[in-house]
Amino acid sequence: MEPNFAKILLGLGAALAICLIFRALFARKRDLWFARTKSTVFNQRGALGSYLSLGYPKTWQGLLVTLCELLAIAAVLFVLISLP
Numbered sequence: 001m002e003p004n005f006a007k008i009l010l011g012l013g014a015a016l017a018i019c020l021i022f023r024a025l026f027a028r029k030r031d032l033w034f035a036r037t038k039s040t041v042f043n044q045r046g047a048l049g050s051y052l053s054l055g056y057p058k059t060w061q062g063l064l065v066t067l068c069e070l071l072a073i074a075a076v077l078f079v080l081i082s083l084p
Helices: 003-025 047-052 060-082
Strands: none
Touching: 003 047, 003 060
16 A cells, blocks of 8 residues: 555544544534534435534634634644654
8 A cells, every 4th residue: 555545544534533522522512502504405414424513613612613623633634744
């Protein structure tokens, strides 16, 4: 397996794991801090996508959670890219 392909797979797995962790940590605050769009024929989500999607932030706490999640994913990707 090519090293770059392995880094891509590790990055996707890490991003998925981070999303699962954030979803578990903020499950109770999901409806308070985030709003979700209804699924239609044009933007249907699967079971995993519906579970993982926090939604879009509607409060400053939701925005802070979203920024922390993005920073965590960026940090892991930075570490993976820095590896030889």
